[in-house]
Amino acid sequence: MGSATERPSHPPPRQFPVLDDCLQLGGVLLTRLAERVGRTPFYAYERDHVRSRIDLLRRTLPQGVQLHYAIKANPMPALVCLMAPLVDGFDVASAGEMKIALDAGMAPSAISFAGPGKSNAELRSAVAAGVLLHLESEEEMKRAAATGALLGLTPRVAVRVNPDFELKYAGMKMAGGAHQFGIDAERVPAMLRQLGRLGLDFHGFHLFCGAQNLSATAIGEAQRLCVDLALRLAEHAPSPIRTLNIGGGLGVPYFPGERPLDFPAVADGLHAVLDTLNAAAPGARLVLELGRYLVAEAGVYVCRVLERKLSHGQTFLITDGGMHHHLAASGNFGQVIRKNYPVAIGNRMYGGPRETATVVGPLCTPLDMLADGMELTRAEVGDFVVVFQSGAYGLTASPTAFLGHPGPAEVLV
Numbered sequence: 001m002g003s004a005t006e007r008p009s010h011p012p013p014r015q016f017p018v019l020d021d022c023l024q025l026g027g028v029l030l031t032r033l034a035e036r037v038g039r040t041p042f043y044a045y046e047r048d049h050v051r052s053r054i055d056l057l058r059r060t061l062p063q064g065v066q067l068h069y070a071i072k073a074n075p076m077p078a079l080v081c082l083m084a085p086l087v088d089g090f091d092v093a094s095a096g097e098m099k100i101a102l103d104a105g106m107a108p109s110a111i112s113f114a115g116p117g118k119s120n121a122e123l124r125s126a127v128a129a130g131v132l133l134h135l136e137s138e139e140e141m142k143r144a145a146a147t148g149a150l151l152g153l154t155p156r157v158a159v160r161v162n163p164d165f166e167l168k169y170a171g172m173k174m175a176g177g178a179h180q181f182g183i184d185a186e187r188v189p190a191m192l193r194q195l196g197r198l199g200l201d202f203h204g205f206h207l208f209c210g211a212q213n214l215s216a217t218a219i220g221e222a223q224r225l226c227v228d229l230a231l232r233l234a235e236h237a238p239s240p241i242r243t244l245n246i247g248g249g250l251g252v253p254y255f256p257g258e259r260p261l262d263f264p265a266v267a268d269g270l271h272a273v274l275d276t277l278n279a280a281a282p283g284a285r286l287v288l289e290l291g292r293y294l295v296a297e298a299g300v301y302v303c304r305v306l307e308r309k310l311s312h313g314q315t316f317l318i319t320d321g322g323m324h325h326h327l328a329a330s331g332n333f334g335q336v337i338r339k340n341y342p343v344a345i346g347n348r349m350y351g352g353p354r355e356t357a358t359v360v361g362p363l364c365t366p367l368d369m370l371a372d373g374m375e376l377t378r379a380e381v382g383d384f385v386v387v388f389q390s391g392a393y394g395l396t397a398s399p400t401a402f403l404g405h406p407g408p409a410e411v412l413v
């Protein structure tokens with residue numbers, strides 16, 4: 001172990017094991033892993049963490065709640081393959097994601113396809129595959145019906161509802177008020193009448209209120225309201241509902257002062273929600289579709305210090321990684337006030353003198369910053385900068401083409 005007993009002032013919310021002052025990922029020392037990968041920067045995702053997170057949810061959730069993975073959080077094919085047997089379904093938002101889901105061996109009937117602006121080609125592939133379409137507009141309903149007629153198949157559909165309430169404390173609101181997602185609740189009854197006439201195979205509703213919520217109380221309240229609204233709307237449906245997808249939105253802590261979500265409290269709330277649903281719509285499946293909550297804490301982004309630089313008394317660590325690989329950590333993926341993700345010097349986890357440094361990347365923009373004036377162990381050239389909580393909305397949510405640098409590697413360990 002290193003000599004100093006001091007711990008980082010901003011510890012990673014999830015502590016990875018440390019050996020001889022060096023972080024271990026999936027049981028491998030970071031320095032050794034970097035040798036194996038052969039280059040930096042890279043993303044590494046831990047299999048065991050994903051498995052144990054899903055296992056914990058399974059043990060905590062009421063029987064009968066179906067767990068789906070929203071692939072957009074992290075579509076790495078190897079990771080999606082790992083998850084396929086562990087979850088009950090995948091949610092996709094493009095033909096590309098649908099292909100990853102099908103390639104991973106997920107049954108088409110357990111895949112749902114949401115998102116506004118599905119192209120006719122996407123509708124054709126989804127209907128042909130037998131994937132459940134989450135209709136986002138009346139227009140899309142008509143295009144789905146036309147696609148079914150063209151292919152001689154009956155499209156399986158659910159209606160995504162834009163509810164008439166908002167989710168409190170969500171990091172990113174996606175419902176309530178004017179939105180591009182779903183059909184305004186008050187227009188759904190008329191749409192359902194049309195849906196019956198068009199001969200579509202109606203499965204139920206999809207409601208997703210917002211992402212990155214750390215309040216179990218707010219999530220529970222939204223889930224209750226979602227089920228109540230869905231059951232009211234179900235009275236107008238051409239057939240009984242068979243599935244009710246109440247979204248995800250469960251948050252993970254990223255910033256100082258944020259506390260992990262009280263998941264057992266969320267699970268408790270779901271018992272009541274499930275009872276309500278079972279009483280009013282026997283046999284209907286309740287689906288929770290989670291992205292971030294399943295994978296964010298399983299992943300790190302690792303880059304290397306290329307240079308130390310002083311400017312007007314401030315220390316900059318110039319690295320080979322940055323915002324082009326990890327937009328979210330740079331603060332430019334929906335943050336209003338920039339805050340530092342948990343960052344550490346991965347080969348000097350606890351030992352050595354400390355300093356305040358700003359970690360930047362190679363891009364010619366001041367936005368390219370991974371940590372701003374953060375207290376870190378003093379780093380030398382060649383050291384590893386690790387950004388924690390990086391398993392979701394990392395690589396594929398980043399502008400990799402900007403400035404033409406090579407992309408990072410991705411490994412599952």
Ligand SMILES: *Cc1c(COP(=O)(O)O)cnc(C)c1O
Nearest residue numbers: 070208211212248249290291292
């Ligand atoms: C993005 C998205 C999710 C996943 O959101 P998380 O915050 O990662 O859990 C779930 N459902 C839909 C429809 C989405 O668009």
